[in-house]
Amino acid sequence: MSAPEIQRHNELFEKAFSKTNLCIQCGYCLPACPTYQSMGTETASPRGRINLVKMAAEGKIDVTKDMAGPIDLCLGCRACEIACPVNVPYGQILEAAKEIIQKEKPKKTKDHFVHLLLTKGFTNPKFLNLIGDATWLYQKSGLNKLVQKTNAINLVAKPLGFFEKILPPVQKPSKRTKRGEWYKTERECKGKVAFFVGCVTDAMMHETNNNTIKLLNTVGLDVFIPEKQKCCGALHAHQGLLSETKELAKENLDVFKTSGIDYIVNSAGGCGAMLHEYRELLHDEPEWQQKAEAFSKKSVDVSVLLVKYGPLPFKREWNGIITYQPSCHLSNVQGVTEEPRQLLRSIPGANFIEMKDSDSCCASGGIYNLIHYEESSKILASKMENVKNTEATTVVTSNPGCLLQMKHGADKFAKDYKIETSHLVDLLVKLID
Amino acid sequence: MEKSIVKKIEEIIPKERILKELSDRYSYSYDASFGEYLPDIVLQPASVEEISLLVKLANEYRIPVYPRGSGTSLSGGPLPVYGGMVFDLSQLKEKLVIDKENMIAVASAGIITSEIHKKAEEVGLFYPPDPSSSNVSTIGGNLLENSSGPKGLKYGTTKEYVIGLEVVTPLGEIIRTGGKTVKNVTGFDLTRLIVGSEGLLGIVTEVILRLIPKPQAKKTMLATFSKFIDSGNAVTNVLAAGILPAAMEFMDNACIRAVEHYKPSGLPVEADALVIFEIDGHPLAIEEEIEKCRVICNKNGATSVKIAANDKERDEIWAARKMVSPAITQLGPTKISEDATVPRSKIPEMMECLYAIRDKYNLTLVVFGHAGDGNLHPNIITDKRDIEEMKRVELAVSEIFESAIKLGGTLSGEHGIGILKAPYMELELGHSLELMKSIKQAWDPNNILNPGKMFPQPGQTKVVLT
Numbered sequence: 001m002s003a004p005e006i007q008r009h010n011e012l013f014e015k016a017f018s019k020t021n022l023c024i025q026c027g028y029c030l031p032a033c034p035t036y037q038s039m040g041t042e043t044a045s046p047r048g049r050i051n052l053v054k055m056a057a058e059g060k061i062d063v064t065k066d067m068a069g070p071i072d073l074c075l076g077c078r079a080c081e082i083a084c085p086v087n088v089p090y091g092q093i094l095e096a097a098k099e100i101i102q103k104e105k106p107k108k109t110k111d112h113f114v115h116l117l118l119t120k121g122f123t124n125p126k127f128l129n130l131i132g133d134a135t136w137l138y139q140k141s142g143l144n145k146l147v148q149k150t151n152a153i154n155l156v157a158k159p160l161g162f163f164e165k166i167l168p169p170v171q172k173p174s175k176r177t178k179r180g181e182w183y184k185t186e187r188e189c190k191g192k193v194a195f196f197v198g199c200v201t202d203a204m205m206h207e208t209n210n211n212t213i214k215l216l217n218t219v220g221l222d223v224f225i226p227e228k229q230k231c232c233g234a235l236h237a238h239q240g241l242l243s244e245t246k247e248l249a250k251e252n253l254d255v256f257k258t259s260g261i262d263y264i265v266n267s268a269g270g271c272g273a274m275l276h277e278y279r280e281l282l283h284d285e286p287e288w289q290q291k292a293e294a295f296s297k298k299s300v301d302v303s304v305l306l307v308k309y310g311p312l313p314f315k316r317e318w319n320g321i322i323t324y325q326p327s328c329h330l331s332n333v334q335g336v337t338e339e340p341r342q343l344l345r346s347i348p349g350a351n352f353i354e355m356k357d358s359d360s361c362c363a364s365g366g367i368y369n370l371i372h373y374e375e376s377s378k379i380l381a382s383k384m385e386n387v388k389n390t391e392a393t394t395v396v397t398s399n400p401g402c403l404l405q406m407k408h409g410a411d412k413f414a415k416d417y418k419i420e421t422s423h424l425v426d427l428l429v430k431l432i433d
Numbered sequence: 434m435e436k437s438i439v440k441k442i443e444e445i446i447p448k449e450r451i452l453k454e455l456s457d458r459y460s461y462s463y464d465a466s467f468g469e470y471l472p473d474i475v476l477q478p479a480s481v482e483e484i485s486l487l488v489k490l491a492n493e494y495r496i497p498v499y500p501r502g503s504g505t506s507l508s509g510g511p512l513p514v515y516g517g518m519v520f521d522l523s524q525l526k527e528k529l530v531i532d533k534e535n536m537i538a539v540a541s542a543g544i545i546t547s548e549i550h551k552k553a554e555e556v557g558l559f560y561p562p563d564p565s566s567s568n569v570s571t572i573g574g575n576l577l578e579n580s581s582g583p584k585g586l587k588y589g590t591t592k593e594y595v596i597g598l599e600v601v602t603p604l605g606e607i608i609r610t611g612g613k614t615v616k617n618v619t620g621f622d623l624t625r626l627i628v629g630s631e632g633l634l635g636i637v638t639e640v641i642l643r644l645i646p647k648p649q650a651k652k653t654m655l656a657t658f659s660k661f662i663d664s665g666n667a668v669t670n671v672l673a674a675g676i677l678p679a680a681m682e683f684m685d686n687a688c689i690r691a692v693e694h695y696k697p698s699g700l701p702v703e704a705d706a707l708v709i710f711e712i713d714g715h716p717l718a719i720e721e722e723i724e725k726c727r728v729i730c731n732k733n734g735a736t737s738v739k740i741a742a743n744d745k746e747r748d749e750i751w752a753a754r755k756m757v758s759p760a761i762t763q764l765g766p767t768k769i770s771e772d773a774t775v776p777r778s779k780i781p782e783m784m785e786c787l788y789a790i791r792d793k794y795n796l797t798l799v800v801f802g803h804a805g806d807g808n809l810h811p812n813i814i815t816d817k818r819d820i821e822e823m824k825r826v827e828l829a830v831s832e833i834f835e836s837a838i839k840l841g842g843t844l845s846g847e848h849g850i851g852i853l854k855a856p857y858m859e860l861e862l863g864h865s866l867e868l869m870k871s872i873k874q875a876w877d878p879n880n881i882l883n884p885g886k887m888f889p890q891p892g893q894t895k896v897v898l899t
Contacts, residue, residue, distance in 0.1 A: 062455075
């Protein structure tokens with residue numbers, strides 16, 4: 001073994017070995033894992049992946065050649081953590097593995113592009129606004145129609161083509177909410193919340209953010225949007241860019257002053273999970289630990305506050321069956337499972353039906369569906385079967401990534417079967433106006 | 434593995450079901466027990482015909498074959514100790530038919546056991562064997578290891594429910610044993626011989642299981658005792674009163690402390706023992722029986738007795754038992770779970786032996802298990818990286834087995850022999866071990882199927898964990 005190899009094995013050993021050693025290899029995680037279910041091999045299971053990280057840490061297999069592939073195919077949905085009887089911190093093992101892979105990976109152009117996009121793009125609201133603006137312009141100009149018609153984009157990247165089709169109309173720049181401003185409730189003020197807008201949501205699905213503010217105002221909460229907030233870091237963490245993730249976390253901790261506000265609210269399950277885990281992320285940095293702890297404690301999904309300060313003053317009925325595809329990170333990491341369902345059940349006129357295996361991942365998984373399009377499609381196909389079996393007319397999600405995936409699923413696997421997709425807050429707003 | 438052999442394998446099954454990468458091989462090098470053995474190749478055959486051809490090929494080239502379900506074995510059952518081929522049969526799951534009229538289930542070997550529970554219950558039937566891994570483990574693996582769970586006392590173990598099999602023999606022939614009738618005395622009972630044979634006599638591809646009517650209702654009760662002996666008397670007296678509980682699960686003081694420390698729920702940490710009684714049957718009968726259990730426990734010095742009033746309270750009671758595993762793993766990273774089993778009346782004596790062993794070797798040892806059938810699970814919590822302590826564990830494990838056998842018990846109630854208990858087989862079986870070996874020899878002249886299991890190596894008398 002060459003010197004750098006030993007070095008990286010040691011680093012992995014330090015970061016993950018003792019955690020992998022907690023796994024008693026009972027296999028209770030197997031039925032919970034969507035990739036094990038779709039691929040049917042131990043290598044694609046949580047138990048298998050933990051073992052491979054252990055083997056790599058021990059130097060028995062190579063990080064890049066043997067470990068990277070199976071780790072890369074993990075959705076990161078963390079359903080295995082819920083199933084685990086001995087609380088193995090799978091998420092931490094996964095992130096440590098990704099970090100080491102990232103460090104060792106030969107720098108390909110594609111990776112470099114993703115890296116640049118993540119580190120320079122998503123950390124910069126101006127850049128994201130620019131993308132948002134460009135998308136808006138692109139859609140407004142009718143160029144999108146032409147691209148869709150000619151399938152030009154499919155020639156470049158088929159999966160991107162699918163997603164281009166399902167991207168919701170982006171609002172024109174002037175209609176977006178302003179950062180650094182308070183949105184006050186017209187009712188008696190019951191509390192003050194700071195809103196974490198999320199980078200992708202803010203740029204591409206801004207309507208959902210507007211609606212989140214509207215709903216929070218409706219239940220009597222004042223909402224503030226801290227101006228200099230950054231990306232939560234989830235996408236960076238998933239790519240193994242841990243030091244960048246930590247930097248972003250620290251900047252957010254500085255921007256979101258926790259004194260004077262009751263909650264830090266978000267409406268994206270994936271971002272929420274990252275915010276929820278700042279305390280683990282910074283647990284070994286004493287000067288940040290306390291701040292992170294306070295931040296994570298106050299960080300909460302919008303559905304929790306809507307239930308806590310509700311009920312919502314519904315003015316309309318919703319006809320038809322609604323089913324719910326929860327965000328894995330909302331359920332498995334933040335432990336919020338009941339509130340969104342409670343809100344859906346409270347909608348007048350609607351019939352909420354739980355789909356089979358609703359808690360299993362839709363295979364959106366950050367940008368998994370772009371990187372591993374075929375694998376993702378297999379999982380999505382069986383998910384859409386479950387959706388169809390409820391005879392739902394609307395499928396509701398709690399995270400922008402899942403929403404896009406459901407739209408894609410409806411488009412690809414349920415064409416003959418008309419089904420609407422909506423983020424929870426977008427649906428709720430329609431009914432209180 | 435030699436290229437020419439791989440080429441022959443590729444003529445039998447498609448490439449995508451042949452796993453050759455190092456990552457794949459390491460992914461099938463372990464189960465839920467100890468030990469790590471790297472197979473040369475992993476195959477996922479999808480039919481009995483493919484398995485038959487592959488086993489014939491293995492015989493031709495003398496390649497060891499290790500069949501495997503979901504790899505939940507605690508005794509090393511599927512570990513490829515001599516390399517060779519691992520057959521991953523977890524994907525062999527095409528068939529699951531519940532035949533309500535004949536009260537049987539026909540299932541492919543890779544069907545998950547809880548799936549059978551679920552499908553049977555949908556039509557009012559019941560498959561009682563319920564290993565704690567039932568949400569993960571395959572029916573094929575369950576029956577080859579004869580694993581069973583807490584309901585052994587009232588309902589018997591897996592072997593009581595298997596009435597027919599489709600099997601690939603160690604020479605690659607496809608045979609059927611038993612059938613769909615509950616009564617069957619034609620010829621030798623090969624079904625019974627294969628059940629619990631730990632994959633030494635054949636690869637099971639399809640099973641026929643007997644089902645029984647689903648009990649209409651159940652009642653659950655939690656009793657705690659300040660003296661261990663009292664809990665033993667309560668268990669015996671409940672049975673003497675003509676009540677046959679579906680489960681009597683027991684936890685010792687160390688388990689209670691661990692669970693309470695892990696997730697405080699008001700369990701008495703001073704109690705010597707805790708027993709969960711579950712009665713099932715007709716709603717009226719179980720009301721009366723659970724009340725009798727309460728009276729008997731009180732008479733036998735129970736410090737607290739609680740009968741669950743509803744499903745929520747029932748779940749709370751079972752939560753204590755289900756938390757044992759996570760709770761005790763907080764005590765150390767390596768958990769050695771044994772299942773030495775003694776006649777019920779010898780449980781108190783066995784407990785004394787276990788505590789003496791614990792003190793003698795200065796180990797963290799906790800005990801829980803199935804009080805009704807004498808199936809105890811002494812668990813030693815240690816750290817396998819601590820070689821010095823592991824040496825003491827080896828000696829302690831040996832003494833646990835010796836004690837169980839001395840008290841008229843057995844090496845294994847439900848985990849199987851595998852590699853971990855092979856050295857002690859002669860201690861329990863004496864000369865009948867030779868007879869077992871001659872059966873293996875007759876069935877598997879080339880020693881192809883799951884070699885290295887169940888029978889000790891010459892001169893091997895102790896387990897080696899380090």
